[in-house]
Structures are given as C-alpha cells and as structure tokens.
Amino acid sequence: MLVSSHIIGVVMKKIIFTIFISLLILSSCSKKENTELKISTNPWIGYAPLFYAKEMGYLETLNISLIHNISLSESTKLYSIGKVDMIAATQHEYFALKEIGEDIVPIALLDRSDGGDIVLSNKSIDQLKNADQIFAYLEIDSINIDIIKDFIKHHKLDMNKIEFINADQVQITELKTSKNKNMLIVTYVPYNYNLEENGFIQLASTKDLNQIIVIDAILVNKKILITHRDKLQEFKSIINKSIYEITKNKQASYKLVKKYLDNMPYKEYEESFDLIKWENIPSKEILDKLKNISYESKYLIK
C-alpha cells in the first residue's frame, strides 16, 4: 500500500504539473506574437513604394498589410474608426485627424507633390476670372481644399461665384466638359489623365503653386509607434529600399504596382515620377517648411 501511495503521489505531481503547463500554454496562445498592422492607402504615385513593397513580399515579413481605398477621405474614415493602424496621407488628413482628437504623428515622409496635384478646367484662367459662376469639383475634405484655396487666392478669383461640389475622385474622373458650364477640378495623378483625355486642361499644379506644400507621409497613432517601434523602423527601411528599387527600375516596378494605380499606362507611370519628389530622406529645407505649417517632424524615423 505504501508503494502504491508513493506511485499515486508521483503521478499526482505529474498531473498537476501537466495541467499547470497546459494552462500556461493555453493562456500564452491567446497572445499574438507578431501583431498585424494595417495601413490604409489610395491610388497615388507617391504611395507606389508601399505597393511595390507589398508585391515584393517585403511587408509580409513584417506582417504589415495594405488596405486599398478610392480616396484619402475613405482612408481617413477607416483610420478614424480604428479599422487601420496607419494611414498614408497628406498633411490635410493629418491636421483633420488631429482636430478630432486623434493622437497621430508622421513617422516617415514619402514624397512631396511636385506637379502631382493638379487643377484642371474646361476654361482658361481668364475665362474663369470673367465667369459669373464656376462649378468647382473636389474632394472637399482633402488636400484638394488647400490647393484650390491657393489657386483661388493666386488667381484672385471671386469665391462667391464659385459653387463647391464635394465629390470623390472616381466621380470626378467621370466628369465631361461642358461648353455652358465653367468647370474647375482639383485632382491628382493618375486621375488627371482621364480628365485630360476628356478635354480638361491643366491650369496649375503643385509645381507652380509655390505657396503650398503637399507632403505625403505615413501617419500612425503614437501608441502604435511606441509599441511597434522596431517593426516601424524596419518598415522605414523597406520604404527606402522600395523607393530606391522603383526609381532604379521603373519598368519592373510598373508591372507590380500598376494595378494599384488604376492600370495607368507605363508612359504615364514614368511621367508621374516627374510630378513628385521623394522625401523619404527629408532635406533641411523641407523640414523647415513643415515646421512653418506646424507639421510635427520629431517622430520621423531616420
């Protein structure tokens, strides 16, 4: 009986140990080791490095996925309801999100629009100046608003004559020229190509509008930055690497990213690069400009 009691004691200890270990394993299973981070994007040549990195599998290794939207406005909404962790957006979205209380910071600059944001019209500047009524089509809650403001100011147009029509870029792309209608459109690459084919002419772009800077960056909640600093550091390296590879071999990158850019022709793709400046390694000049518009740059990953 003594021996059997001893055996039972030993078995008991083993069972308790096994249960303990099982519970430990079960509880540890509930925690994710490598949390997925989602980044919201939309068709913009400046975001091509992100598309390229995804297609090359660079993002997969970091467990970062892309959510592709029609417009920045959609991206912002997704971010605001917590559906994505990061957003590729301009300073407009940055300030808009800050305004509604989001603790968001830019961690990596991507590009600066250097002609990529465009003002189109079916009329000339002079015709518009003399027009009684102008219909301005734009994504009001986007950088478009800053561009058109700058355009109006620069060309001294009468704000009261302009009727602002809020539309997303898909709706804008479908616009046709009308002789009886003075139309003003704010869009960006690659949506401009359809519009230009439809007869709209370019009146201005960010290349001409020196008063305004349009900077694209990866914005992220400060908590995410703290929690995933190492991952984001690697993400920044991937961005640098992708920009380098894209610019070095545009032909190859085109094949990978064209589907994210509404299947734009290669020629337009190649020309698009002339409309932006890569700012992944920002110059002092650009940083000063950002400072002037109160754009936080201290969290930028080097």
Next chain:
Amino acid sequence: MIKKLSIKSFTIISMFLIFISSGYLFYQSFLDTKNNTRVLLEENIQFNILNTKYYLEKNLNIENPNRIKPYLNNIVYTNDIIKAMTILDTKNNIIYQTTLSDDFKHDHTNCIGMSHIIDSNIFKQRCYTFSIKFFNKLEPYYYHGIIELDSNYLNMFVKNKIIKYFSFFIIYIITIMITLWLIINKVIIHPLEKLRQYAYYSTKIPRPFFINEIEGIRYSLEFTFKRLKKEQDELFNLSTRDPLSGLYNRLSLIERINWLISKGKRAKNNFAVLFLDLDNFKNINDSYGHNFGDIVLQHISEVLLNVVRDNDIVARLGGDEFVVVLTDVKNDKEILSVLKRIKIELSLPVTYEQYTYNASCSIGISLYPKDGNNVTDLLKNADIAMYKAKDLGKNDFQFFEQTLQEEIQERMKIQALMIDGLENHYFELYYQPKVDIRTNKIVACEALVRLIDPKTGIISPDKFITIAEENNFIIPLGDWIIEQATNQLRIWSNTALKDIKLSINISIVQLNNNAKLFETIKYNIKDLDVSKLDIELTESVLIKDFDEKLKIIHKLKELGLSISLDDFGTGYSSLSYLKTIPFDTIKIDKSFIDDFENSQDRSFINMIVAIANELNIEVVAEGVENKKQLEFLKDIKCQQYQGYLCSKPLPIHKFEKLFLNQV
C-alpha cells in the same frame, strides 16, 4: 513518512483539478466569445455610425432636416442594440431625436467618440458620439450625432450568454465527472481493490483487467503467489516430511499423535504406536555404503506405506528408526495382522546393483491410552518395547509392559552410575581363586569387575557389563581393569602371591577395537612377568571377523600372555577353535559342572578334559560348588577348578587373606 492517499481521494482531487481547469477554460472561452461578440457588436455600431455619418454628410439639408428622419428611424428601429439617436447642430439644438426615447437627455459628456469604439466595452458603454462634417463654401463646421445603446438588450444578451455557458459548463462538467468517476471506478479503483484483496488473502484470482499496467500487476501477483505457494508447499514438506523417504518426520508425527490423542479423548478411540528399528542396519551402511543404505530405507518406507491403511501414520524419526501409528485400533488382533504383514513384506530381499539385502526389524508397541496418554510416553514406551525385542533376539516385536519400564529405569540408573563410576571409584576388582585340584592350592585367580552402588551395594556384572558393551563404556572400563590387574600383579610380585596367575576378561567390544586393546595391554605389562597375566575370551567374541581376532590373539601371545577360552561348551563351541587358536586354557562352563551327575554332561566334561589333555591345554572347571564335583574332576584329571567350593569372588584384601591362610 510518505503521506498516504487513496485512489478515491486522488481521483476526487484530480476531478477537482479538472473542474477548476475546465472552469477556467470555459471562462476563457466565454470571455473570448464575449469579446468576439463585443467586437461584432462594436463593428455593427461602427458600420451604422459610418453609414449614418456618410449619409448625413451627403444628404442632410439644413433647411429641411426632417428628410433624414425616416432613414435614421430605420437605422434605430432595425438595430436591437441602438436604443435611440440624436443629431445636434453646431449650437447643440436637436435637429433629430428618435421618438421612442422621449426621456433621453442629450447629455453626451459620458459618450465616447466613434474612433474609440473598438477600444471601448460596448457592454458598459451607454452611448457613442460622432461628428458630421459640413462645409460652408470651403469652411468646415460640425454637427454631432449621439447613439444611445440599449443597455437592457446588451445586459440581457450578456446574461443569456452567461446562463448558456454556465448551463453548458455544468452539464458538461457533471457529465464528464460522472463518466470519469464511473470509468475510473470501473477500470482502476475496482480492479485495484480486487488486487488489494488478492494481495491480502491470495485466494480468488481476479479475472484479467482492462488497464494494461494493472493487468501487469495482477499477472505478476498471480505468478508470484503461485511460486510462493509452490515454495511454501516445498518448505512445508521439508519441515513436515523426511526428505529421504517422503514419510512424516518427527515433528509431524508428534503433531499427528497429539491430534489423535485429542481426538481419542473425545471419541474414546484407541491407537497403537509401532516403533520399528531395522536390525543390524549399521552393518548395511558399513558394508555396502550409504547409497545402498538409502535404497533400503526407501524400500522400508514403501513397505510400511503399503501395509498400513490410508488413515494410519507412517513416519521416519531418523536413521533406521520408523514409527507406524495404527489409528482406531479395536484389539490386538488388528495390530498383529499389521505386524505380520510388515514382517512378510520386509522379508522380501532388496536388490541394488550387485547387492541383495534381507531386511528385518525389531518392533516395540505401545497403546493409547494404556501405555501413555501423551506423545512422549507413547514414543518412549514403544522405544523401550523395541529395545526389549532387540534384546530378545531381534526380528520380532514386543508389546510394552510396565516391567519393561522398570528394566529401563534400572538400566538408566546403572548407566548413570557407570558414567561417574571410574572417577568416583564405584568399580572394584574382585578376585575368585582358581585352585589346583591335585594340591588343593590356589594357583591362580580371575579378576572380576564389580560396580558398587554407594546406596544399594554391589550391582551384578550381568546387569552392567551388557550395558557397558552397548554404549561402548566397556572400552574405558576394560582399560581400567587391565591397569588395575597389572598393577595388582606388580604388587604381588614381591609378596607371597608372586606366583599367582591373574586372568582378566576381554569383551568383544574391546577385541573389535583391537589396535587400542593391544597398545593398552602392551603399555601396562611393561616390567611385568607377563606369564602371570592371562586373557580370557568367550567363544562368542570369535564368531565374527575370526581372522582379525586370530591376529590379535597371536600378537597377545607374542607378548607372552596366555589365552583362556571362557565358558567353553556353550554357544557356538567349535573344536576347530582349539585347533586354530593357541589357547593355553579352556574353562568348562558352569552349566556342565552343575549337571555333572547327568551322564551326558559327564561324558561331555570327560571328553573336553581328554581333548584338552591331548592338546596339552590346561582345563579349568567353573562353578564347582561341592566336593562330589571336585572328586569327579579329580578322577578325570582336570587340572584346576574355580567356584564357591573354594571361594566366591573376593575383594583384594580378603582374597589375599584367603591365600595366605592356605599357606
């Protein structure tokens, strides 16, 4: 000390641990489900808010806000978790409120923004807010929406989940516990209890068990118990049986006789104890070796087993001693029948290799309760009777009688006296004169040993010499006699008795140990006139190993001793002895002298004296008690006589006095 724990307690503890762990897992599962549900509900809310926000930003006409009412009502009514919705303009004026929530106050200070829905706990949150962005030209302005959650619905939802999970958990755990308990009870506890009982009582072998390890233990126990039983039986046989014959040993015999006595006391049953001792068995071992001796013993065992009934007892006490107990004996006739069968069966020869042996035995019989009411007395008395049978010539049986007991007691008393006799001077040499018939002068004497009991006086040599021969005491006693006799001769050598010839008797036992005898005599006759020492031998000592005996006689003769043949005419008298052995004297046995008036005896005496004279051997007539006998002996020219006519054996001082008086 190891703390003991029963399987049941162990199982209960295990089940408790399973209960705890299952409870934990269920709780975790519940939390997980609750969390998933929370996320789904929050996503539902998010979806609705997003759609509402999008719808309002695109469709809210500030001048006619009622247009949005159907849409918003639809959102609220079709969603169980939304209790009410309120839309406030930039000045916090209500432009829409769900009609159902009349009591709802649009205090949204505790509401959280829609961007934090995912981080919130919908089950604890009362409401969410969202902004609706409008532009006046290019300047933005905001309305606010408040969505109030139906806390009753959410609480009920959680409550239902808890009840559902708890009920499922209880049913699950009870089912598991009962099933587990039944299984463990069936395949572990019950088999282990059976094993425990088997290990404790080792009687009924349990049937094979389902659990391999337990079955292994059962098989090992069964195997071990079988082996132990076998060893136990072997040990029992070893302790109760004689290994050579397979018969009961002394211990078992005593046990069984005790049982018979107990039974006999109740049922008034009688039984007989037969004590058997093989005759001359020692000679078998000495002559044919112990292997043959063992074969004979096994044969005897078989014979005894065959002749008795099944309920009789046969035992071997050791050596060549056997005991047969005849149970339920009604009369002596039954015993005699068995004795007869034993004798017939034993008389058949035993053959082994080239040897053949005809066994015989002496049997002593004691009867319960007549000859003893305990095992010791019964065995002792049967033994006494057996010795009596041996004394009476062997190959016979003897019933115990009380007189035998007295004989034995007498014998034991003599044995005890003899053991200390030499040291305590209980022995003394008496001297009986031998008289020259012609001169009527004492010319010789025979030294005769006497045992003197300090209490009762002289004990006859007939009583103690036989005992001394049986227990070999005759050897030291014989040495003492030789020493005493030779010393006496030395004493006499310077006295008037210097010409007296002294005879001493040598026993068969001494003669069998001839080397020692020779050395003893040789040692004691140093510086002695050996012609004065005579050795008397009886005819019986010469029967066995004659050649050996003849050698020692010749050696004694070579020492210068004379040899007398004692008790001539009795026993195995053979004239060839006179031819072969160089006797100096023959002594005619007293029985012839007693009956000398019988013509036949007179003829024998005449013939003996004539032969002796012819062979130049001296003749001494023993037991001469009257003058008529003496006259007859004188007439036939017999040289010497010995007997009460002259003197009975005398102590030394009386003998010397007798001799000196005649001088």
